[in-house]
Amino acid sequence: MKRILVTGALGQIGSELITKLRKEYGADNVIATDIRTADSEVVHGGPFEILDVTDAAQMNELVSKYKVDTMMHMAALLSARAEENPQLAWHLNMGGLVNGLEAAREHHLQFFTPSSIGAFGPDTPKHGTPQDTIQRPTTMYGVNKVSGELLCDYYFTRFGVDTRGVRFPGLISYVTPPGGGTTDYAVEIYYEALKTGKYTSYIDKGTYMDMMYMPDALQAIVDLMEADPAKLKHRNAFNVTAMSIEPEMVAAEIKKHIPSFEISYQPDPVRQAIADSWPDAIDASASKAEWGFKAEYDLATMTADMLQKLKTGIPQ
Numbered sequence: 001m002k003r004i005l006v007t008g009a010l011g012q013i014g015s016e017l018i019t020k021l022r023k024e025y026g027a028d029n030v031i032a033t034d035i036r037t038a039d040s041e042v043v044h045g046g047p048f049e050i051l052d053v054t055d056a057a058q059m060n061e062l063v064s065k066y067k068v069d070t071m072m073h074m075a076a077l078l079s080a081r082a083e084e085n086p087q088l089a090w091h092l093n094m095g096g097l098v099n100g101l102e103a104a105r106e107h108h109l110q111f112f113t114p115s116s117i118g119a120f121g122p123d124t125p126k127h128g129t130p131q132d133t134i135q136r137p138t139t140m141y142g143v144n145k146v147s148g149e150l151l152c153d154y155y156f157t158r159f160g161v162d163t164r165g166v167r168f169p170g171l172i173s174y175v176t177p178p179g180g181g182t183t184d185y186a187v188e189i190y191y192e193a194l195k196t197g198k199y200t201s202y203i204d205k206g207t208y209m210d211m212m213y214m215p216d217a218l219q220a221i222v223d224l225m226e227a228d229p230a231k232l233k234h235r236n237a238f239n240v241t242a243m244s245i246e247p248e249m250v251a252a253e254i255k256k257h258i259p260s261f262e263i264s265y266q267p268d269p270v271r272q273a274i275a276d277s278w279p280d281a282i283d284a285s286a287s288k289a290e291w292g293f294k295a296e297y298d299l300a301t302m303t304a305d306m307l308q309k310l311k312t313g314i315p316q
């Protein structure tokens with residue numbers, strides 16, 4: 001991993017991933033790409049190119065131009081957005097992935113793309129969800145993610161492409177808000193706590209989902225990509241998680257810092273149904289055993305850090 005092209009670089013994960021990679025691998029060795037541009041550090045802090053991931057020719061040109069050896073493919077629609085426009089989700093999520101994998105095959109790239117807890121469905125065991133288990137998701141996002149997991153495995157076994165990936169839980173961060181995900185409540189709640197002192201959750205009380213703080217998610221990507229391939233029994237779709245939480249737990253933790261904080265509930269039927277179809281708590285033991293995955297932050301330390309960073313308006 002010496003020269004890395006990242007797609008979806010202005011998205012929730014991409015924008016912080018770029019900063020971390022540029023620090024660790026050198027600013028010139030990290031090529032940020034996105035379908036749009038912005039006045040941000042991602043664009044000004046190193047090479048940046050406009051890239052529509054559904055355009056294979058353009059993607060190949062950039063891979064050649066910058067002589068990259070690694071692609072991190074982050075461009076995708078999240079679960080709730082995908083449910084609003086399933087056809088677009090298939091086109092972007094699958095079309096982009098196939099183009100990325102083909103570029104990786106042709107140019108011998110190491111390849112990372114994230115799957116998600118959204119790759120599971122209502123028939124999946126809800127507690128201690130194993131690494132290898134029944135999936136059968138009922139959302140378009142989940143269909144995309146399962147297909148992507150299988151496709152990445154296929155490119156490894158059939159073409160020898162060094163594909164690697166994790167199943168991310170909901171990711172919580174203070175830099176770039178997620179857009180159109182089911183787990184977004186766990187980000188919004190911190191912004192609203194500081195802004196208005198209250199939050200109306202579109203996810204109902206008692207709905208458990210896995211979550212992780214962004215620094216742990218970024219470290220997981222780097223650790224998996226740097227892991228000794230001889231130790232990997234799986235390649236893609238490693239379960240990773242730091243906490244299994246429901247909205248009331250986040251609210252209780254925020255109250256320790258802002259005692260007057262209040263949460264209320266107004267479940268959104270679409271996102272609630274998606275959340276109900278996902279596991280409560282997944283098991284990350286395969287990641288721990290095969291490449292030493294470890295999350296540093298729990299709900300308490302994450303909450304303290306989120307509130308402090310948001311309050312001081314930490315620049316990216």
Ligand code: SER
Nearest residue numbers: 078079116181182183
């Ligand atoms: N955070 C994502 C979503 O809610 C799950 O991968 O869509």
